[in-house]
Amino acid sequence: MSTVETVGLPEDRGIRPEHVHDLLEAGETEHLAALLSDLHPSDLAELLGELDDDDRLTLLELLPAEVASETLAEMATEEHPAEILTALGPERVGELVAELSDDDAVDLIRHLPPEEQARILASLPRLEAGTLRKLLQYPEESAGGIMTTELVAVSVHLTAAEAIEEVRRQAHELGGEFYAIFVVDLLRRLLGTVSLQTLVLADPKTPLRELVEPPVATVTVDTDQERVARSTAPNNSPTGPSLGPETSFSAGNLGH
Structure with missing residues (x-):
């Protein structure tokens, strides 16, 4: 117990690499994981980049999958987070990539050699792996390269009540996180789009076509990122639809 008490946390709520090493050497893994899970992913990413290889990998195995994946996503490119990922076992890699949004996962593995990409994709469920393969086909600097397919889209032929149920179903599949209802x-x-507030306040029997608002911005998957930024900037919109061939809404939602 004395090791844990003497290492502690500095006043800035950070932990230096030597603290991590000492706690790992002392076998205080549960205590260390609890301490680090309270840190912001960006702070944890900075710490991870300062650790030696062995401590870094041990830490990524210890942390909850959600925390470890967010930390890798926050790491700077020059710290080679994708290469760190490939040093983990296939099962753990699958767990971490599955926790990421589609666009973050693609950003993480895009620059790996094809054989490493294939190994990571093979560790994922077939549907998720297929989605990432599709996104990896788009140029990095295009709308397709920064989009996520994790979105909520409902049919215009529903009522407000039916739309709420459909949103609830899709949001549950996405882990509760979405940025717009298309x-x-x-x-x-x-x-177009409809806000959740509009759906909740509307009469349950109101046709959705009476509530829909025109989309603020749409782009195609091959649109350059600079044009994407210009198209969403006037509305300060964090998200927008990216359209597939023949303007079919089959591609995804722009990264946020």
Whole structure:
């Protein structure tokens, strides 16, 4: 117990690499994981970049998958987070990549050699691996290269009550995180958006077509990122739809 008490946490709520090493050497892994899980991912990413290889890998095995994956996503490119990922076992790699949004996962593995990409994708469920393969095909500097397919889209033919149920179902599949509700027709063509507040306040029997608002900005998957930024900047919108071929809403949602 004395090791834990003497190492402690500095006043800035950070931990130096030597503190991590000492706690690992002392076998205080649960205590260390609890301390580090309270840190912001960006602070944890900075610490991870300062550790030696052995301590870094041990820490990534110890931390909860959600925390470890967010930390890797926050690491600077020059710290080679993707190469760190590949040093982990296949099962752990699958756990960490599965916790990331599609766009963060693609950013992490894009610059790896094809054989390493294939190894990581093989550790994922088939559907998720297929999604990432599709996103990896888009140029890095395009809208497709920064988009995520994790989105909520509902049919214009629903009522407000039916739309709420559909949003609830899709949001549950996404882990509760989404940034907009897109409204589409039967051919998945984008018609606009509707806010959750609008749905909740509307009469349950109100047709969704009476509540939909035109989309603030749309781009195609091959649109350059600078044009993407210009198209969303006037509305200060953190998200926008990215359209596939023939403007079918089948591609994804712009990264945020």
